[in-house]
Amino acid sequence: MADLRYGAALNRALADAMAEDGDVIVMGEDIAGAGGSFGVTRGLLDRFGAGRVIDTPISEATIAGAAVGAAMGGLKPVFEIMFMDFATLTMDAMVNQAAKARFMFGGQCSLPIVLRTPHGGGLSAGPQHSQCLEAWFAHVPGLKVVCPSDAASAYGLLRGAIADPDPVVFVEHKGLYARKWDAPDDLAVLPLGQAAVLRDGRDATVVCYGAAVHLALAAADGLAAEGTSVEVIDLRTIQPWDEATVLASLARTHRLVIVHEAVEAFGVGAEIAARMADVGFDELDGPIVRVGAPFMPVPFAKGLEAAYQPSAAQVVAAIRKAMGREFSQEA
């Protein structure tokens, strides 16, 4: 066991995948010589050379399109989009090309490409460098979407994403890069599509992913002191999400809260809530409650951003509401 930072875990995942498979290449803006805007690709150039660790011009649409062509040619490209906000410029390649190639060509090819990108606020980076756009991609048949919450899962899921035969949008949280966790030296590769129950509980289930997991864990800690037992499920993969694990938990707790940093409206939480209201209807003893950002762009000023981002207190309030106790105690 040793301390492992989220960013270092991602770096190790890239290095291990590249060492194992000569077809894995890494591309992006400032990822080779400079080691990436958040340092995730540091050292890869020296180890694997400029043929496989490729600095690109500032051309997101073509980076993503080239990844599609490279994957058709047998490579496994992992490309970094510096901020998730810039993934808007990759949309044709991701949505019209990568997501559909297998389907529209009758299963002739699979495209093992990974778009790595950081989302999330907390850095006063403002409206164009802070968004959480994962729901956009999760809405597109043919794409997979992953968002790890800690170092070990960052490693395991990135390895899983690179090994996956289909296009994966791998979402990292900027606020987590420098955080560290105790992690085993021998990190496991994690398959996509499997959630993790991080904390067992009887009274309510909180489903979350990425940095929001830590809000949920803090809320669960707080409520434990009052005798409320909260189960926390780290979704890990957003598309395809692990419906079976969520439903099984709901069948134990009968209360459901979904938390993410992305805007609440039309988000990942909406999909999970709608699905559980359908297949889990008989298990529900209260309303499904979502916690997400308000329907507005991410503001720049520290105070505004703090008010914008979901908090552990909001998660506590949501759990109380799901338990029908919203008026019994102050949020």
Add this chain to the structure above:
Amino acid sequence: MAKAQKPTSNHGGLLPFYEALQLIRQCEERLGQLFADGEVPGFIHLGIGQEAVSVGVMSVLGTQDTIASTHRGHGHALAKGIPLDGFFAELLARADGVCGGRGGSMHVADMRVGMLGANGIVGAGVPIALGSALAHRNRGTGHIAVSFFGDGALAEGVLHESFNMAALWKLPVLFVCEANGWSEFSPSARQIAFDLEAWSAAYGVPCVGVDGNDVVAVAEAAEKAVALVRGGTGPVLLECRTTRVRGHFEGDAQKYRTADEGDARDPIAIAEARLRAQGIAESELAAIADEVRARIDAAVTKARASGPASFAAARADVYTPLVLGEAC
């Protein structure tokens, strides 16, 4: 499946070119008819008048060289060697289609012959060809990638990004601009501010202009361009000036178009004139055309006999089958 296999244009090698031109022309004429009869659904964009570009360029490519195509991609697919049966079955939306009836005209692809797909998105094939070239280089295949695009696509951002990146990395990619003068319903001259050769030069990409309606001229220019690309000095742009004889799509009333575009220089007529000058008999040309027609008849008959595209099979191909299964 007959395909123009590297014939040399000088000594009598023009016949395979002629056959390939006939194949594309007759396939598209048949598709136009099948579309009018309601047997081909959706949108089809015919490249009648532009066949020499496909035949000439493909004559200097091998099966493992890759191409990324456009919405007007039948000629590219056929010249690259897509099997006729799978091609017609696809356009007739049948289960036996090369893409299982999920792609159709605008998304027809055959990875086995290096045809990475027609594309419904203008310009989108260009970065795909660039990535394919990157794969050729990284994997040391020695093959090249070819990117076909229209003159209207020159206004798309990815074209400019891709020229920069391909030149910067000296990738083995041949850019082929099919300059038919039209960008959907507008003359390209009203959409593009720059001269192609000067523009290309700004990226350090050599530009070779050619009469895109003369298959021999295209083949010769392509041969030189491809030799440069294979030599590893980076991308080359082949500008093929050509003619879109039909509307933008079948059913286009073309009210925007006047009759004074000048004589369409028909690639088939040009090839025939060359062949006659070489002393090839009229009967030999007719025999080639008849043989091609018979093959198309057989392919259409087979396509009609194929069942409808399968929804279950389509649903199963959204993701690659895994232990975990697909998304819900």
